Amino acid sequence: MSDRRRSLLRLEISRAAVGLFRAHGVAATSGERIGAEVGLSARTVWRYFRTKESCVEPVLHRNVDHVVATLRRWPPERTLSEHLLAEYRPPADPEAAADADAVLAVIALSRTEPGLRAVWLAVHERAEPVLAEVLAARLARASDDVEVRVHAAAIAAALRISGEDLAAEVAEGATVSDPVARLCVALRAATHGVGAAAVTTVHTDVRAGDPE
Template sequence: MSAHPILRPTLAERRKQETRMDIARTAARLFAEHGTAAVTAEQIASESGVALRTFYRYARTKEESVEPMLAAGAQRWLADIAAGPHRLPTPTEFEAAAVRSLTLGDSPEDLEITRGLLQAMETDPALRAIWHRTNLEAEYELHRILSSLAGAQADPIRLRLTAAVAAGAIRVALEIWAAEGGSAEGEGSPVDLVERCMRRLHVSD
């Protein structure tokens, strides 16, 4: 029996993804350092090494440009769950996938940029809206994955609640980490807080 081919992004697609992430990282750093009001789209484009019209091909607003950076961890987590056993994950598997997505993901520098961005959101409604939209989209995608894994006989309410609780646990953990100035590793780190939040909520039976 022949295996299905793995579709890999083309070189052009990879370059677009890299450019989009470079813009996101630059915007996040500038927002964290100066606040959104003091940063312009022109400044983000210039420091990212792209033309302004290129910037607007990737983001409609300066705030929206940070979305790829905010979504990267969730995308790793969702891909990990989707690639696991063809059944609903156990609480331990949910937790392990979340820890892997954090452990194998952002560099220490990116974590600090993310912390500053999350702190800046406290006084910036536009940035906060991007953060909540990113998390809601992750919740919807997790619900879709869980529905596929569970099959037609699964309780739809349980699936919705599981997706909401799991996604919410990670969001809350990262917000607490940013607000309390936790470390990058060990106690108070994103990994530590995600583990604690998910264990307390028991995201699955």
């Protein structure tokens, strides 16, 4: 099976699993039921996913990948907030919009489902090296530089927290604030001091033994 076909099949299983979790709950959804939803055996499902909760990973990754793709286009003359407000848009096509809605459902379920919570956290942890590469290119620093890695971890946390806040509003039926503006606030906090000059100054001071 080609990598593309494998990825598409994983995404198909993922969407089916999220739909069943939303309709019936995690406990009442078995691997057999997930497989049957897409015409596969449970054995085939377990070839692609280690647990039923991990079936949600592809849908969650699509959401993170969308944000990362926008960050890769971040031009040097703009702040991150300026770039996001100008360029970032939630997915517009029906399929991608449905996946974005599924992500919010998974986040909401993860508040009471430890297995889903673990997957949600792991997806953002695995995004950190990719985010570090984006920042490293912007700052002309190595991606394994400790300050770059810390900023990448902060951005991953900002993505997670803004998503959790949005999902909570949706689940509670509250008036939903602008998701892009919310993301900007979180990322502004995460990237405070990311400017090349500021990071270089901190790096120099630490090497010189200055505790400040």
